[in-house]
Structure formats: structure tokens, C-alpha cells
Amino acid sequence: MRESDLPAALALSQQVNWPHRLEDWQQALTLGAGIVAEEAGRVAGTALGWRWGDAYATLGLVIVDPACQGRGIGKQLLLAVLEALPGYTVRLHATVAGLPLYQKLGFEVTGIIQQHQCAALGEITPVPLTDYQFxxxxxxxxxxxxTALDQRAHGQSRPALIAALLTEAERTLILKDQHGLPQGFAALRRFGRGWAIGPVIAHDLQQAKVLVSALLQPLAGKFVRLDSDPSLGLSAWLESQGLPVVDVPTVMVKGTPWMPAAGTPQAFGLMSQALG
Known part of the structure; x- marks a missing residue:
């Protein structure tokens, strides 16, 4: 995949009703590497992979033109991306339609992600800080x-992604303790139809709520999205704040899933379903 392929990739994502802007595609390609399938000189399919350090990777933006589906193009795209990731543990978020193919290629189900979003956010009251937080x-x-805090949450070393957030995101907040040490962080950025919050890295649910509520507070009336693992507890709170679940993709892993040690931070919100 080259920069010149991105307008065609954008058109494919629009065909399947994905919300990505051209800028979202550009960021995805800058941080990773992609493959396109071409037929008669036009792009008929896409797939991208992202290496996060020496052991972990994510895979996403797998799209095949609806007019070309059922001919094995998706499988060939996936095999090409996986061939470039030898020895990596690879994570993806599968649609219902894509899940059988991923299973055939050796991916195993490890959980779900809930996609929360609303077209016009209501008024949000910030969750109060404790006496020892700021x-x-x-x-x-x-x-x-x-980058270190992020890696402790899911094993992925993503310095380029973090650097992009610090220069391009609308706001990136750090939650610190009384000694000034970072306990978590979260970013607000433009994505898709409006605004997205993620990643959200925190040690516990209270910290995650503080970070997310602070970023949500000025967004009344705006389109907002956040993708979260429901097992961590943030999803129920998001629904109470007017961000219902609109989709539930399946988390799948090929390789050995990351197992965080006790007391380490957790990923309460994804950067995106593709980037993890």
C-alpha cells in the first residue's frame, strides 16, 4: 500500500459504512504497513499490520470490495500481512462476517470490545479527583x-503512536499522584464522524473515569466514540453517561495473549480497533 492508494482505500471503507476519514487512513499507513489487492487497475481490497515492538502486532482495516467478495481475496490479503509478521503475537478485532476466516488462519477468541458512541453528547460532570491526584x-x-506506561498495560511498545498523539491529538491528559508520578493517561483526537477518546491507560476504574470524564466534559453536543473492554468496568459507566454500545467486535489473537502482571495499568480504552 502506498500513499496514492489511500483515496481508493477510503472509498472502500465508505462502501462498507466505516467512518474513517482520509486523515485516519493516512495515520494508519504512517504507523504501519499495508497490502492492497488490485483488479483491472483498481483497488479491490486492503489490509494493514502494525508492529509494536519485537513481539506484538495488530492487524486491521481488512476490507474487500463487496462486488469482489467470496473469491478468497480477504484470505490472500491476510496471509500477505501475516507473512510480514513472523513470530509475532497478532491481535485483531473481528466482525461477525470475518470471524470464521480468522479462525481458519489460527486466530483464537479472547474476548470482546464494546464500541460506545453517540451523535450528540449530553452534559458531563467530571469525576472528582482524590486528595492525592491531579x-x-x-x-x-x-x-x-x-510509552512505558502504555507498554505495561498490553505489552505493545508504541513510541511512534505516542509521539503522534502528543503532537496531533486535541488533548492528552496525564493523571499523576502526589509525587508527580504518572498513573495513567488518555487522549482526545479527531476520528471518523467526530471525536474519539483513546487510548485510556489507568491502574483502576476510578482513574479511568477521571481521565475520560475530563476529556468528555467540553464535548457536549459533539459526536464521541470510545472502544472499551467491558470486563474492566468502564463500559457500564459510559452507558450511564449517554454513550450506548453500538457494536461488539470479537477480540482474537494468533499467538500467546498478553497477560499483565498484578498491579500494572490496564487499557480501559483503545486507540482504535485497528491500532489496538
């Missing part, structure tokens, strides 16, 4: 600290 805006020089 929020600060992230700065470019915080990149190494946030």
Missing part, C-alpha cells in the same frame, strides 16, 4: 514515560 496536560517530552 491532572496535567501531556508535553512532547513526556513521550518516554507514556
Amino acid at each position: 491532572l496535567s496536560a501531556a508535553r512532547p517530552q513526556d513521550g518516554a514515560l507514556l
Whole structure:
């Protein structure tokens, strides 16, 4: 996949009613590498992979033109991306339609993700900080600290992604303790039809609520999206704040799933379903 393929990739995502903007495709390609399937000189399918360090990767933006489906194009795209990720544990978020193919290629179900969104967010009351917490805006020089915190949550080393957030996101907030040490962070950025919050990295649910509510508070009336693992408890709170579940993709992994140690931070919100 090259930069010149992105307008055609955007058109494919629009055909299947995915919300991605051209800017979202550009960011995805900048951070990873993609494959396109071509037929008669036009793009008929896409798939991208992202290496996050030496052991973990994600796979996504797998799309086949509806007029070309049923001919094995999706399988060939996936095999091409996986061939470029030898030895990696690869994670993806599967649609109902794509799940059987992923299973045939050795991916196993490990859970679900709930996609929360609303077209016009209501008024949000920030969750209060405890006596030993404070929020600060992230700065470019915080990149190494946030990369380390992010990696402890899911094993993925994503310095390029974190650097992009610190320069391109509307706001990236860090939650610190009384000693000024970072306990979690979350980013607000433009994505799809409006605004997206993610990643959300925190040690516990209270911390995640503080971060997310602070980012939601100025977004009344806006389109907002956040993707979260319901087992961590944030999903129920998001629904109570007017962000219902609109989709439930399946989390699948090929390889050994990441098992965070006790007391480490967790990923309460994804960067995106493709990037993890």
C-alpha cells in the first residue's frame, strides 16, 4: 500500500459504512504497513499490520470490495500481512462476517470490545479527583514515560503512536499522584464522524473515569466514540453517561495473549480497533 492508494482505500471503507476519514487512513499507513489487492487497475481490497515492538502486532482495516467478495481475496490479503509478521503475537478485532476466516488462519477468541458512541453528547460532570491526584496536560517530552506506561498495560511498545498523539491529538491528559508520578493517561483526537477518546491507560476504574470524564466534559453536543473492554468496568459507566454500545467486535489473537502482571495499568480504552 502506498500513499496514492489511500483515496481508493477510503472509498472502500465508505462502501462498507466505516467512518474513517482520509486523515485516519493516512495515520494508519504512517504507523504501519499495508497490502492492497488490485483488479483491472483498481483497488479491490486492503489490509494493514502494525508492529509494536519485537513481539506484538495488530492487524486491521481488512476490507474487500463487496462486488469482489467470496473469491478468497480477504484470505490472500491476510496471509500477505501475516507473512510480514513472523513470530509475532497478532491481535485483531473481528466482525461477525470475518470471524470464521480468522479462525481458519489460527486466530483464537479472547474476548470482546464494546464500541460506545453517540451523535450528540449530553452534559458531563467530571469525576472528582482524590486528595492525592491531579491532572496535567501531556508535553512532547513526556513521550518516554507514556510509552512505558502504555507498554505495561498490553505489552505493545508504541513510541511512534505516542509521539503522534502528543503532537496531533486535541488533548492528552496525564493523571499523576502526589509525587508527580504518572498513573495513567488518555487522549482526545479527531476520528471518523467526530471525536474519539483513546487510548485510556489507568491502574483502576476510578482513574479511568477521571481521565475520560475530563476529556468528555467540553464535548457536549459533539459526536464521541470510545472502544472499551467491558470486563474492566468502564463500559457500564459510559452507558450511564449517554454513550450506548453500538457494536461488539470479537477480540482474537494468533499467538500467546498478553497477560499483565498484578498491579500494572490496564487499557480501559483503545486507540482504535485497528491500532489496538
